[in-house]
Amino acid sequence: MNLNIFDRLESEVRGYIRSFPTLFTKARGAQMHDESGRVYIDFFAGAGTLNYGHNTPTLKQSLLDYIESDGVVHGLDMATAAKKEFLEAFERVILKPRSLEYKIQFPGPTGTNAVEAALKLARQIKGRTNIVSFTNGFHGVTGGSLAATGNSKFRNAAGMPLGNTTFMPYDGYLGEGVDTTVYLERMLQDKSSGLDAPAAVIVETVQGEGGVNVASFKWLRALEQVCRRNDMLLIVDDIQVGCGRTGSFFSFEEAGISPDIVTLSKSISGYGLPMALVLIKPEYDIWSPSAHNGTFRGNNLAFVTAKAALLHYWSEREFSAVVRRKGEIMEGWLEHIAQDYPQGMFSVRGRGMIQGLVTENPKLAAGIAQRAFEQGLVIETSGSEDHVIKLLPPLTIDEVTLRHGLEILEHAAADVLGVQPQQMNKIKFINFGSTR
Numbered sequence: 001m002n003l004n005i006f007d008r009l010e011s012e013v014r015g016y017i018r019s020f021p022t023l024f025t026k027a028r029g030a031q032m033h034d035e036s037g038r039v040y041i042d043f044f045a046g047a048g049t050l051n052y053g054h055n056t057p058t059l060k061q062s063l064l065d066y067i068e069s070d071g072v073v074h075g076l077d078m079a080t081a082a083k084k085e086f087l088e089a090f091e092r093v094i095l096k097p098r099s100l101e102y103k104i105q106f107p108g109p110t111g112t113n114a115v116e117a118a119l120k121l122a123r124q125i126k127g128r129t130n131i132v133s134f135t136n137g138f139h140g141v142t143g144g145s146l147a148a149t150g151n152s153k154f155r156n157a158a159g160m161p162l163g164n165t166t167f168m169p170y171d172g173y174l175g176e177g178v179d180t181t182v183y184l185e186r187m188l189q190d191k192s193s194g195l196d197a198p199a200a201v202i203v204e205t206v207q208g209e210g211g212v213n214v215a216s217f218k219w220l221r222a223l224e225q226v227c228r229r230n231d232m233l234l235i236v237d238d239i240q241v242g243c244g245r246t247g248s249f250f251s252f253e254e255a256g257i258s259p260d261i262v263t264l265s266k267s268i269s270g271y272g273l274p275m276a277l278v279l280i281k282p283e284y285d286i287w288s289p290s291a292h293n294g295t296f297r298g299n300n301l302a303f304v305t306a307k308a309a310l311l312h313y314w315s316e317r318e319f320s321a322v323v324r325r326k327g328e329i330m331e332g333w334l335e336h337i338a339q340d341y342p343q344g345m346f347s348v349r350g351r352g353m354i355q356g357l358v359t360e361n362p363k364l365a366a367g368i369a370q371r372a373f374e375q376g377l378v379i380e381t382s383g384s385e386d387h388v389i390k391l392l393p394p395l396t397i398d399e400v401t402l403r404h405g406l407e408i409l410e411h412a413a414a415d416v417l418g419v420q421p422q423q424m425n426k427i428k429f430i431n432f433g434s435t436r
């Protein structure tokens, strides 16, 4: 595969091309095709952006119709028909059935921009600068979001001090049975703890980039109580695990918490088009007009596909059940890998259709992901040491393809460990043949 132009011309900052060194030409559903006609199963889904798969026909048709009709493409934050219809659909399909009341802000169309807006707003509301974020949290790579991001690889690239944020241990960080919200509250209430009073806490219910760390519902509820008792806002960053990834539309629904601010991006447009939202409890919507602007905050093509995705997938309750069922298949298969390949010393964690195969050795994780790619599976690693293989297939993947992907992963693990696959070893695991 000739990738010379990328090596020669594209900045050294490029990342995923290094993990998946091929020239992708087209994609559909849960499959990607490369220049040579090879087909890959996608367990990466644009890092959680393609929850409904690549080029989903219903969404594509809505986009084609809109473009054909000369619908407004770029609208800043002017009123457009596409935006109106998205707002109506979001209210009807998402907010009302969940009895949620949020005002909706459209920041620039990236996750980090939504986080920046959320942090700015929280600081304005409380008149305080400090924010509490959590170990292994990832919130984006612009100044404010980066300050709330734990991983030193990203932090070291800032080239300036990152401040106004205090890190606290996430659920499980100090081992099982330690409720880290107790520590947080003790720090908040002790005037000599050195912790500056925070405006807000920002948290992911499942840390995606941080290594598929899952907060328990109990911990999330305790965190909410700490926020209420200590006059801090609760911001849930649902950019990676929202839009159905854990089963429910919002990842915090089952925990029964009520965040003051929610950030959404990635899969909200449903089609991989850039879009982001900040949901704000009405009493906290104290923005002055245009105080947080952005040229591309009116990406109407994204509004069109976002509306189509909400209507298509979220009008009925069924979709959540399907996601949970496929999540169980994934978890079950990973548990089998963990049990039947003790040499790997694997463990498994996740919720819904974000699952992680945790290794104790980053080289093993990298080796398995690389071998899986060679065998036709696009999958990435995450976590502080890149030691967790993260499974993030489209929620719409059919069960046959899902199982096929899991098989490839198992075979890759067996290969790297130098043992025979325990299960399904008679099945030829990747040969979709030419797509041309």
Ligand SMILES: Cc1ncc(COP(=O)(O)O)c(C=O)c1O
Binding pocket: 047, 110, 111, 112, 113, 115, 138, 139, 140, 141, 204, 208, 209, 237, 238, 239, 240, 241, 265, 266
């Ligand atoms: C939880 C979370 N927040 C924020 C971001 C940043 O989003 P973006 O890369 O679109 O800026 C990400 C990206 O992975 C994320 O997972």
